[in-house]
Amino acid sequence: MKVKVIVTLKKSVLDPQGTVIKQALNGMGYNNVKDVRQGKFFEINIDEKDQKSAEEKTEEMCKKLLTNLVIEDYKIIETQ
């Protein structure tokens, strides 16, 4: 199964990279862009038949490796 995960900075954490992208977009004339937040995306191809256990394994991996839980959140957006 393929599990798609998004890792984003927590709302309370500053995102300087996103701010720079916002400024660049404003500078290009997109003045109605009010905020940009950047995050990471992972597509994990896992050899599991069962959707639930694939998602559980992915959550484990997120907690152990892919996410810094002090400043980041993860979210599984799709499993197929």
Add this chain to the structure above:
Amino acid sequence: MKVKVIVTLKKSVLDPQGTVIKQALNGMGYNNVKDVRQGKFFEINIDEKDQKSAEEKTEEMCKKLLTNLVIEDYKIIETQ
């Protein structure tokens, strides 16, 4: 409106970063992880009332700044 975009490497482009994550996961005992691809995620807060025009503007921004179309694809996954 908030538009969420995922930018991924095209299928034909090697993803060394993803490969390293896969190897790390295998080394941690997750042997059923067959492949990992990494990408970027953007959440763009755009001052538009209309969903269609917010998405059109976002597509434009993706083409002009956020995506390197030679090696990457973008996808709008959610607008709210």
